[in-house]
Amino acid sequence: MGTPYRVKGNTGDWEVVIGLEVHAQITSESKLFSGAAVGFGAETNQNVSFVDAGMPGMLPVINEKCIEQAVRTGLGLGAQINLTSVFDRKNYFYADLPQGYQISQFLDPIVGKGELIIDLAGGEQRTIGVTRLHLEQDAGKSLHEHSPKFTFIDLNRSGVALMEIVSEPDMRSPEEAGAYLKKLRTIVQYLGTCDGDMDKGNLRCDANISVRKPGAELGTRCEIKNVNSVKFVMKAIEFEAQRQVEIIEAGGVIEQETRLFDATTGETRTMRSKENAHDYRYFPDPDLLPLIFTQEYVDAIRATLPELPDQKRARYVADLGLSPYDAGVLVAEKATTEYFERLSATHDPKLVSNWMTGELFGRLNKLGVDIEQSPISSEQLGGLLALIEDNTISGKIAKTVFEQMCETGKPAKQIVADEGLVQVTDTGAIDAAIDAVMAENADKLAEYRSGKDKLFGFFVGQVMKATGGKANPAMLNDLLKKKLS
């Protein structure tokens, strides 16, 4: 266990308690209760059916694909799947809420308790409870930028299926909250139930934050709405915890309220206080019957679940011999895992892992891009690894080739050929080089033979230098040992 995260106050250390509510847009062709298309970047009000626009007499009909996706996600979180769940109406007025209510699930959600393992720095893991997952429809969007006087409404998002995944208040630091969000994103991406793209708003997070003296009763919480990146969630928590500590230490009390995070200032501010809180007047939606399905249906979905990150990581350690840390890094993003698995199918997994976590990630970091924008495709890297594995080049030379691949985009094989970097595996040539080095360094040879073993490295270096670095290191070692003894 690392040192627990503490907010330093005048009266001592404070502990922060965090619960997250994540809204994950379901990957589906059409909306939760209508046949309208779901698509990012469509023209304003292009993907709107009469149901989504709340026209008189229109009725919702459940999209079975969305149900399947929710069950799939629940199974991926090891959660209890409720064979009976109920859709409720959450009533409130807003211009971008066409029906005047949101169809959601309140008392009886489709998925109950589950859990999620988060991965912390240094390979440490913690389990965070998931309280529930429920289905709900998204609202539309108010556009204020087109006119100083009017608000325009885009209903493309109206009715889009969301999963609201609510955690237990089990997190104790911004790092843990960030890790939770990342892990959740990875899992839904593995499952194919949500694209997990926070930039496109299809994964959004509300954070519930309170502070307390370590071990004391839970404090009053504030909810920070709609934070749209892992980094911002962590920053918002950091700021909010500090703010709450300062208020309490100054003799104030925390009012339960909803706050917004301002990414430009890094601060949170009041959105609405409890007195202005909505009375949503939830009640079961009379247009929809309770959602009932069978255990067989759930089991059939379970049978199609992919290998999830935790299982994959365990397999990489046990079967491929990777270190838990490296395995964790490789499974953390779906795209990374896919890259790894494409290569490890035909190359030594450990070699692949070393190259990915070393050279490749170093390069991606430097470029500030993720693996999907990698300048070196898995196929290209495979070309390089093949040259290492068939002894055409040494690992050391491979690093030079890798650099050139990144710069020029040329295949490894071509670079090696053009630059004449082919490894020397001709024993005669290596022998000759050794003989020359031994001749030139008679004094060092004498020292070595009189017991100064450490000079072995010196000879290796000299021979390597003489061969322009191209001598096969293993062969060089063998031959040198023979000659020196």
Next chain:
Amino acid sequence: MSANPTHMTLAEARDALAGKKISSVELTQSHLDAIARHNPALNAYVHHTPEIALAQAKASDEKRARGEAVGLLEGIPIGVKDLFCTKGVNSQAASKILTGFKPEYESTVTSNLFAHGAVMLGKTNMDEFAMGSANITSVYGPCVNPWRRSGEPEVKLVPGGSSGGSSAAVAARLGFMATGTDTGGSIRQPAAFTGIVGIKPTYGRCSRWGVVAFASSLDQAGPMTRTVRDAAISLQAMAGHDPKDSTSAIQSVPDFEAVLANGVKGLKIGIPKEYRIDGMSAEIAAAWDKGAAILKAAGAEIVPVSLPHTAYALPTYYIIAPAEASSNLARYDGVRFGLRVSEDGDSLNDMYEKTRAAGFGAEVKRRILIGTYVLSAGYYDAYYKKAQRVRALIAQDFTQAFTQCDVILTPTAPSDAFVIGENQDDPVAMYMNDVFTIPASLAGLPGLALPIGLSKAGLPLGLQLIGRAFDEETVFRAAEAIERGAGFNAAPEGY
């Protein structure tokens, strides 16, 4: 064939069309003429669609001339309650807030009717958003009952509500059939007040898609006609499973007309003692007894049954229906269609408040307020949740009763038609109109109203038959027996 084509029944008109004794265009034109003559005094039709009617009639005649297969209502002129969305035609639910609203879609029920060849004469008057029992809350003004009390021809009576326009139109022979919707009695009570037949089928029998919602768990469409046979034919044309309505039942639609021949011999008719309420008028009681006697004479057995939670039905309904309505009517916010009232500098909330204040009438506002209250935090358990539990008990009462009988006979309404304006300031007295119809609505069961005779004032009195879920057949059989036995053939004068 009667001299006046509008005086036929729907079944007679169907046969006349089939026998080429009359064309649909002629039939339709005679109705359009009758509407032109009588509607100004009745205010039964509020949107007139003569072009659509004549085009549909012409198409129907051509179809028949080509010898193509015809629908159940092929060439039959009908009225459509303003609550049904009809493509390109004003569909306003008799509310100011939907001023000018012309949907781009056709309700499933009207689509079914048109697929069966029906001809739309126009949209009929109703209480605003179907809230009312007298058709006096309409933005188009009250609809007038074609019936008059004997000796009081000047006194205008209500046609019942909310489907008052439909009931008045059918009673005044301004259509062979008109669609109604029934949430707590809005088909059955106006049918009783105008001496016609109306059936609210089992919840789920007819699609609610494209019907402006009042209370979703109760709303159900049904036909209003002048005979039981006409109701059977019409319901068959309207009903059917609709994948666009999640509460629509996956049930095949029987041949309702065919079962009318089966009679009632051996059927057990339940008479619920709890419906004999305090202060029931002697003539209502007598009409009820008469209905039972007719059924007995036709070979049915009369059995007393008990529906012990009947007294709780009305208060339960006036929690659940407004709760759902408060939510269903939230979409009328001035943002996307219909009325918008706002001034420069108004906030969003200002616009909501002004639009809804101007767009909704008093009764609708009253129910929105009741509904918002009973759903609000802290009251939900005490009101809405408790009402749902009572609703379940009421449904159980019927299940229990139907172990002893096949169909239940009750009065339809506690009185005959009353004067326009009467009870208008006493909502609770007004709500009492639905005391006999509401229990079946809460239980989702089919209920049919039909005339049994005239009151001392010369106005129709109706009886109600309640059946098991999806057993409209038995309801129709019993109704046919009463209709035959009662021989009710009175009609409002002058139509």
